[in-house]
Amino acid sequence: MKKVFERPRSLKDARFHYCPGCGHSILHRIVAECVDRLGIRERTIAIAPVGCAVYAYDYFDFDVLEIPHGRPPAAATGIKRSLPGSVVISYQGDGDLAAIGTGEIIHAANRGENITVFFVNNGIYGMTGGQMAPTTLAGQRTTTTQKGRDIATAGHPLKMAELLSGLEGTVFAARSSLDSPKNVLATERLFEKALRCQMEGKGFSFVEVLSQCPTDWKLSPEASMEWISTRMAEFFPLGIFKDKTAQKTAFSGEIKSPVQEAR
Numbered sequence: 001m002k003k004v005f006e007r008p009r010s011l012k013d014a015r016f017h018y019c020p021g022c023g024h025s026i027l028h029r030i031v032a033e034c035v036d037r038l039g040i041r042e043r044t045i046a047i048a049p050v051g052c053a054v055y056a057y058d059y060f061d062f063d064v065l066e067i068p069h070g071r072p073p074a075a076a077t078g079i080k081r082s083l084p085g086s087v088v089i090s091y092q093g094d095g096d097l098a099a100i101g102t103g104e105i106i107h108a109a110n111r112g113e114n115i116t117v118f119f120v121n122n123g124i125y126g127m128t129g130g131q132m133a134p135t136t137l138a139g140q141r142t143t144t145t146q147k148g149r150d151i152a153t154a155g156h157p158l159k160m161a162e163l164l165s166g167l168e169g170t171v172f173a174a175r176s177s178l179d180s181p182k183n184v185l186a187t188e189r190l191f192e193k194a195l196r197c198q199m200e201g202k203g204f205s206f207v208e209v210l211s212q213c214p215t216d217w218k219l220s221p222e223a224s225m226e227w228i229s230t231r232m233a234e235f236f237p238l239g240i241f242k243d244k245t246a247q248k249t250a251f252s253g254e255i256k257s258p259v260q261e262a263r
């Protein structure tokens, strides 16, 4: 049977600028397919990060805003609160979310904002030429850690999915990867679940994805997949770290403080 590439309605007919083998291309398609499947294209508002995915608005066929480095969760908060019927997707890299934007993501999650964050962990600052990110592995060579990341001076890689799952406001937190067709499909299922969490008004949802950057890792696309499977996934385990989507309503709407209850 002849296989035909069908472009999701939510992807424009434009050629990606990403390097061959880059995870962003796969993730854009996954996001678009989820939006199509859920029938939310008309009310989706995504945020393009500063990073290699900066031109996401050229590819997605729904509303996309470009937000300064690290600030997407703050902007997403404002959009969702002013347009509660929208479905807000914050698409962020590790330099954006886990370095300059650490404060924004932690407080948005802790407030239980009803938004969905897709976190692209490629362990490096891709756009600016391959500097160390907070998620760079111990011993990993980058342009700013030419002998490999030294934990004694640079600290440990940040495990954002685990970190955010420890916050009261987080309803759903998971990590997936793009190192095999099976895991690509699993990523799509997690994205859809996270978006449903928001659509049902449950609260903050977060999916981290281990994503390849062949260019700055200086590996072939095939070797990059292998690097994710053998090196990244060893330190960043895949799985669901928190799932409170079965709870009835959003955290902020239901639970009374001890002071209120005493009245």
Ligand SMILES: Cc1ncc(C[n+]2csc(CCOP(=O)(O)OP(=O)(O)O)c2C)c(N)n1
Residues within 6 Å of the ligand: 049, 050, 051, 052, 053, 068, 069, 092, 093, 094, 095, 096, 097, 100, 120, 122, 124, 125, 126, 127, 128, 133
């Ligand atoms: C306020 C601010 N500081 C620094 C930069 C420079 N800068 C642009 S992209 C980037 C890092 C991008 O890395 P990441 O978020 O991991 O995205 P990737 O390119 O890897 O997908 C940095 C530091 C900037 N644009 N704005």
Ligand code: SF4
Residues within 6 Å of the ligand: 017, 018, 019, 021, 022, 023, 024, 052, 122, 126, 127, 212, 213, 214, 215, 216
């Ligand atoms: S530098 Fe890395 S993250 Fe950026 S487009 Fe190329 S492969 Fe993708």
Ligand SMILES: [Mg+2]
Residues within 6 Å of the ligand: 093, 094, 095, 120, 121, 122, 123, 124, 125, 126, 133
């Ligand atoms: Mg990155």
